[in-house]
Amino acid sequence: MLRLWRRHTPKCPHRGKGRDYTNCRCPIWTDGELHGERYRSTLKTRDWQRAIRKIATLESPDAPRWKPVKEAIEAFKKHYSYLEASTQRKYKNILEHLGDFTKEAGVEALTEFTVDHMDAYRAGRELSKTTATKELQLLRQFFGFCFDRKWVEENVAKRVKAPTNVKPKPVEPYTTQEIIKIIAACDQFGRTSYERLRARAMVLLMRYTALAISDVATLARDRIRDGEILVFRQKTGNLVRLPLPPDLEMVLDALPPPRGMESNEATHYFWNPATMTRRCVVGVAERTLAAVFKKSGVVHAHAHRFRHTLATEILSRGGSDQDAADVLGNSPAIIRKHYAKWNVQRQDRIKSLMQTVHSGTFLAQKEKAAVTV
Ligand SMILES: [Zn+2]
Incomplete structure (x- = not known):
């Protein structure tokens, strides 16, 4: 059962009489038990009859529950x-x-x-x-x-309107020069070869597979087999197999086992789950990359730009939105939204389509005749 009361405003002359005094125009509240749970809420009205009707709807089985x-x-x-x-x-x-x-x-x-x-x-x-x-x-x-x-x-x-005219941030793939600088920085940062070899492997993994940094940091060794890497894309829930370029394979083979493990017991490339939480190893990888990016001197270097780079490369070599979406683990709609201008397949199709339209239609023929006359 729900009961009604008035929540007196500071200005109400009956404030001192307590919530059971209801002969004023202060906002009406209700509390009590509703659908087996405690319920307390404003009824957003000062009208008693209306409050009674509201309670009736609340007590109907479809009404919202009290949830802190x-x-x-x-x-x-x-x-x-x-x-x-x-x-x-x-x-x-x-x-x-x-x-x-x-x-x-x-x-x-x-x-x-x-x-x-x-x-x-x-x-x-x-x-x-x-x-x-x-x-x-x-x-x-x-x-x-x-x-x-x-x-x-x-x-x-x-009910709230989203800000209008929000342009998606322009996508900036890395240039070849920038990628070379980043890879070179992997050999110059840090103090030990352990850190450097790991940094290089992380960068190449992101560069060739567009893995997110958290997926790189926690990559299990059994994900790579026969020159291929099995990637699970969380956003789409898809598994995708990507070939590993030989230079990446070499770098992964040369990788020292994570600290505290022998090579034959390493289950992951960068992670010793016995000594580190997932959150912790991802944090270490993020700091490693930040140091590499800083050392490289590449402006606005960011892990995410490796994904942009791969997406634009796929599209500019004739891949479809769906191809890029499959590799990156996005939806084709997202690919279209951010990368449309790199899609040569689409550009070629539009070009030949428009050529056909311009040259082949009856109207166009007539217009041509009109122009020559
Ligand atoms: Zn009052």
Whole structure:
């Protein structure tokens, strides 16, 4: 059963009489037990009759459940714990901001979170357009997740408009010169050959296979067999086999086993799971690469640019959007969005198609005649 009460505003003359005094126009709240769980929420009205009708809908079996924001965030994080560590960190950061915001705003459960809260939250974030758009995408995902579980009445994040005119960052593949500089830097950074050989292998793996840095750092030895590497693409859930170029194979063969292991017991190329967590080995790999990039002097060098490089190479050698998508583990739509101008197959097709259109149509013939006359 739910009961109604008024949450007196600071200005209400009946404030001192407590919440059971209801003969004023203060906002109406409800609490009690709903669908077997504790429920407490504003009814977003000051009209008593309306509040009664709202309670009736709440008590219907399809109404949203009382779910503390904190618990919902934990459930969401747990649900997506299979994603890459870097993605999970991004989710965690944003959701932490959201958690702090709701705490300050006095929002305990998701049912209390309104579009106004959403606006206030976003106004307080002061993000760039691109980051704000990405954050909104995650918030929509989060509230969608909560909606599916009947913790919210609607996906409030969907009611907020995304910033317009957000251009995707221009894709900048590495030039050959830049790649040479990065590979050379692998031999000049750090103190020992152990670090240098590992850095070189990591760079070449990313360069030839577009693996994410976390996948490189945790690459198991049994993934490479008969000159091929078996890559699992998390985003698409696809397995793809890619050939290994001989120079990469040589570098991998020369790799010292991870510290604390003999070569015959190494299960991974860069990782000793007995002494290091996954998070830790990925962190080490990230720092190694950062040091290499810095040493190389290549401006805006970043692990992700290896993926851009491979994608543009596939497309400029006649590969299709689907080919690039399969290799990179993206969707063809993403490939089209970011790499359209490198797609020679598409350009050639458009060119010959347009030539046919221009030369072959009846109208074109007539126009030609008109021009010559
Ligand atoms: Zn009042």
